[in-house]
Amino acid sequence: MGKRDLLRGNEVIAEAAIRAGCQCYFAYPITPQAELLEHMARNMPRLGRTFVQAESEIAAVSMVYGAAAAGVRTMTSSSSPGISLKQEGISYLAGSNLPAVIVNVVRGGPGLGDIAPSQCDYFQATKGGGHGDYHMIVLAPSTVPEAGELTMLAFELADRYRTPVMILTDGLLGQMMEPVELPEPIDPASIPAKPWATTGASGRDPNIILSFDLDPEVLRQMNLDLQAKYRRIEEAELRYEETMTEDADLVIAAHGTMARIAETVVRRAREEGLKVGLFRPITVWPFPYEPLRELSSHVSTVLTVEMSAGQMWEDVRLAVAERAATPFYGEMGGIVPTPRDILSEVRKHAG
Amino acid sequence: MQVETADMVKVFSRPQSLTAAKSTYCPGCHHGILTRIIGKTIDELGIAERTVCIAPVGCSVFAYNWYRCDAIQAAHGRASAVATGVKRADPNLIVFAYQGDGDFASIGTAESIHAANRGENITVIFVNNQVYGMTGGEMAPTSLVHQKTTTTPAGRDPAQVGYPIRFSEMIAQLDAPTYITRQALFDTRRILDTEEAIKKAFENQVNEKGYSLVEVLSTCPTNWRMSPIASNKHVADVVTEVFPLGDLVDRR
Amino acid sequence: MPRGTVRIDEERCKGCGLCIAACPQQVLGFSGELNHSGYNVVHMERPSACVGCAFCAMTCPDIAIEVYRQKVPAQS
Numbered sequence A: 001m002g003k004r005d006l007l008r009g010n011e012v013i014a015e016a017a018i019r020a021g022c023q024c025y026f027a028y029p030i031t032p033q034a035e036l037l038e039h040m041a042r043n044m045p046r047l048g049r050t051f052v053q054a055e056s057e058i059a060a061v062s063m064v065y066g067a068a069a070a071g072v073r074t075m076t077s078s079s080s081p082g083i084s085l086k087q088e089g090i091s092y093l094a095g096s097n098l099p100a101v102i103v104n105v106v107r108g109g110p111g112l113g114d115i116a117p118s119q120c121d122y123f124q125a126t127k128g129g130g131h132g133d134y135h136m137i138v139l140a141p142s143t144v145p146e147a148g149e150l151t152m153l154a155f156e157l158a159d160r161y162r163t164p165v166m167i168l169t170d171g172l173l174g175q176m177m178e179p180v181e182l183p184e185p186i187d188p189a190s191i192p193a194k195p196w197a198t199t200g201a202s203g204r205d206p207n208i209i210l211s212f213d214l215d216p217e218v219l220r221q222m223n224l225d226l227q228a229k230y231r232r233i234e235e236a237e238l239r240y241e242e243t244m245t246e247d248a249d250l251v252i253a254a255h256g257t258m259a260r261i262a263e264t265v266v267r268r269a270r271e272e273g274l275k276v277g278l279f280r281p282i283t284v285w286p287f288p289y290e291p292l293r294e295l296s297s298h299v300s301t302v303l304t305v306e307m308s309a310g311q312m313w314e315d316v317r318l319a320v321a322e323r324a325a326t327p328f329y330g331e332m333g334g335i336v337p338t339p340r341d342i343l344s345e346v347r348k349h350a351g
Numbered sequence B: 001m002q003v004e005t006a007d008m009v010k011v012f013s014r015p016q017s018l019t020a021a022k023s024t025y026c027p028g029c030h031h032g033i034l035t036r037i038i039g040k041t042i043d044e045l046g047i048a049e050r051t052v053c054i055a056p057v058g059c060s061v062f063a064y065n066w067y068r069c070d071a072i073q074a075a076h077g078r079a080s081a082v083a084t085g086v087k088r089a090d091p092n093l094i095v096f097a098y099q100g101d102g103d104f105a106s107i108g109t110a111e112s113i114h115a116a117n118r119g120e121n122i123t124v125i126f127v128n129n130q131v132y133g134m135t136g137g138e139m140a141p142t143s144l145v146h147q148k149t150t151t152t153p154a155g156r157d158p159a160q161v162g163y164p165i166r167f168s169e170m171i172a173q174l175d176a177p178t179y180i181t182r183q184a185l186f187d188t189r190r191i192l193d194t195e196e197a198i199k200k201a202f203e204n205q206v207n208e209k210g211y212s213l214v215e216v217l218s219t220c221p222t223n224w225r226m227s228p229i230a231s232n233k234h235v236a237d238v239v240t241e242v243f244p245l246g247d248l249v250d251r252r
Numbered sequence C: 001m002p003r004g005t006v007r008i009d010e011e012r013c014k015g016c017g018l019c020i021a022a023c024p025q026q027v028l029g030f031s032g033e034l035n036h037s038g039y040n041v042v043h044m045e046r047p048s049a050c051v052g053c054a055f056c057a058m059t060c061p062d063i064a065i066e067v068y069r070q071k072v073p074a075q076s
């Protein structure tokens, strides 16, 4: 170890999944996550693990459901239109308390959209997406090395909370090559025991995996248990990063790739003497409302920058309320705002 | 009733692999006979401790309650894909998917065909009762021409909605499946045939022979609006004309 | 013909009548008694005719029937 490889985000996610002990990977091809699928196709069989190119994203996530129920670490990956098809399975995973990792390398939408980077699936990822009162943990890496680290973390959190976890990224990060030191493979013995899994009812009562009960009282309790779990996750798993916020007057709120670009903007703004900082949620669900609320009482402006029409913007406004101005700057359709675009926006508000 | 056990031997009883749960099926529904046959098969092969049942959405949604084995309730139509996931995760498990005709042959069309085409080493029990039982008797892909259902009140009109789909025959066109058969339960002889077919379908999996599909012509007295006995006769006289019984593929 | 008998779990029986039709010896019939679920349950109408063939039990969707058969003395 200690060796640094020049790798694409997609490959790093795939390799990190392997090192996190992912035993079964199921997916259907789609741009811009093809390298992820291909890395798994090359490596999983070699390691005696499962790679299946499924007939559709619905089938892929259903296979994940089966493998997760059987107690192994499992993952699927796709991009926006494919993630729409996975919503049924994600809802079932959440409802059945099954751990699994889902990667969304987001592209421009709606509909078929394009294959350029976008953050337009933020609502879908953080507000449910599928049917029912559920959430999944959503991790938004902003660099290639972080994509690897968060993939390792995703498997850990999935098992700890018995919940689906999403890596929310985009084609820019997926295709970008960066030098990375890949995470160390985990010790398989460190994976928590799964006494609830359907591993064969030998010497114990049968284990049943299901997401439903026709008795509203029972289903209500199942929902209350889910919500209690979400509160525990909110307590323990908030992750975010602040850059140069101590003396900032304007804070840019951005996640993922956009945050990385915003970092450049912060540096340039500082060179111009503007007191600009960056607030970057790493978990976009749970969203770091409290830390942002706290921060917003010391600044005059929180400028949200996204590759969307303003989706995370809603969470930012919820957090900030009336404490600071909350302007928005965004691009859609796969257009990536440049540092120069954002900087001129910053100048407007830093007044 | 008193039974003198001194000179009497029990020759028929509830399979060990079934729980004591009372079935949720309507009187006379063949789902119940199939449950017994599967339980008996699990007993005979001694596989309860490594069997995983994949329950569908449909009247058999509670199938996870019937067997003394692990079980997973799958989304509507996805049981064959879920079975694939389980089997790939642990090939030592014996995985069977139990699916109605709406589940298997309509909403799950892609998952059903592709699990078969990959030759997944699983067992699929496909219950063809020509109707959507659970949701109140709507047309199924297998509904007969002119069959009255709640969504074809004037009878299934092929000009509008096509003909009953012979799904097993479609799957039989594939190279991978090991065993595909169509059976029925309308009399003792057919019940015994079905017992044999289901045992084969599980044995194939135990012996790592690959994909087995047992389609079973079943009744839905409730939604057919027929007595259980008239339903049996309907299967024997009418349904088997459209869905002929017998093996379609046997490559063991 | 060996003698047989059946034991019907009245609380499982749903009165579908499939066993009555399956029995080659016309042993079974509706008892006219309702169980707790309100089903008219089956009983042995002609117990002495039972040969213990188990056809009734095989066809019962509710696995409500157990079948017993007279022990056959070992072949000498």
Ligand SMILES: Cc1ncc(C[n+]2csc(CCOP(=O)(O)OP(=O)(O)O)c2C)c(N)n1
Binding pocket: B057, B058, B059, B060, B076, B099, B100, B101, B102, B103, B104, B127, B129, B131, B132, B133, B134, B135, B140
């Ligand atoms: C995605 C989805 N669509 C529709 C339904 C409603 N639904 C429940 S069961 C069923 C049909 C079941 O019919 P079949 O598979 O033939 O089984 P049967 O009830 O006849 O045994 C439908 C449409 C559902 N649960 N999920």
Ligand code: SF4
Binding pocket: B024, B025, B026, B027, B028, B029, B030, B031, B059, B129, B133, B134, B219, B220, B221, B222, B223
């Ligand atoms: S509705 Fe039909 S298929 Fe469903 S349990 Fe009743 S008889 Fe059986």
Ligand code: SF4
Binding pocket: B028, C008, C012, C013, C014, C015, C016, C017, C018, C019, C020, C041, C042, C056, C059, C060, C061, C062, C063, C064, C065
């Ligand atoms: S077949 Fe079973 S459920 Fe039906 S009447 Fe006979 S004993 Fe009762």
